[in-house]
Amino acid sequence: MSSLATVVRAESFEPPGPNNFDLPGFFGSSVTKPMVLIVLAAIVVFAFFYLSIRRRALVPSKLQYAGESAYGMVRNSIARDIIGGHDYRRFIPYLVTLFFFILVNNLFGSIPFLAFPTFSRASMAYALAGVSWVLYNAVGIRRHGFVGYLKLQTVPAGVQAFMLPLLVPLEFFSNILVRPVTLALRLFCNMFAGHLLLMLFATGGLYLIKEVGGIGYIAGPLAWVLAVAIAFLEMLVQFLQAYVFTLLNAMYLQGALADEH
Structure with a gap:
């Protein structure tokens, strides 16, 4: 009978899902938390670099x-190494901004109260x-012309006519249409899944302690320990996703500027 009651109580647990990401507006307005965080991230990135160079x-x-170290990391390991020494300089501001803007927005998921x-x-x-799609296609069209760029992206070199x-x-389909979709999905899915896991272990641990009792007094704290471990892993993923997004942008820019596909 006791085990049956435990099962019934466990079935009443509502795990977090996509609805938890639909946050209400502030004070009933259409301004939501993600909108505020986007602006806050831009301010944080600008303030960091402005203050770091104000008194050089x-x-x-x-x-x-x-x-300087943050700037140099993107400049050297992404822009110069991928795009090449001839063209990379004009894209450094965009790539540096892109990397740190994504990184700060991702790290908001690990900061208390922002979360x-x-x-x-x-x-x-x-x-x-x-934005990235418009940029690298515009760069390619400017370098090769519309027809030349379309040929570059759709006609592989050395392939027989038939x-x-x-x-x-x-x-x-692969180079023009799918790229922005996969670029966005990679970033979105990793951030969504990681935050969902954190919510699941955090709320699940609390439920086990408060509602299940018995074995829940052991399983609940264990769930919180796993939540902490996932939080540290998530911070690594947050950095890697910012790096991968920026790296792929550099690769697309390099491909748009190249003379052969």
Whole structure:
């Protein structure tokens, strides 16, 4: 009878789901928490780099050193290594901004009281991917012309003519249409899944302690320990997703500027 009651109580637990990501507006307005966090992230990134270079010195302060190191990481390991020494300089501001903007928004999911990764909302991720899509296609069209760029992206070099009717539509679909979708989905799904897991273990642990009792007094704290472990893993994922998103942007820019596909 006791075990049956435990099962009934367990069935009443409502796990977190997509509805938990639909946050209400502030004071009944249409301004939501993700909107505020997007603006806050832009302010944080701007303030960090502005303050780090405001009083530049030959012997850098700790803040200046941090800013220069952050800038240098994206400049050297992403922009220069991927795009190449001839064209990379003009894209550094965009790539540096992109990386740290995504990183700060992702890290919001691990900061108490904020506790929401902005790009766990699909619309935010698709908007950012749309900006990237416009940029690298515009860069390619400017370099090669519209027809030349379309040929570059859809006609693989060295392929025999009889294969082109099959390959051209596939290349167009892959390089022009699918790229922004996969770019956004990768970021969105990782942020969504990680935050959902954190909510599940945190609320599940509390439910086990308060409602189940017995074995719940052991399983509940264990769930919280797992939540802490997942939180640290999530911070690594947050960094990696910012890095991968920026790296792929650099690769797309390099492909748009290249002379051969």
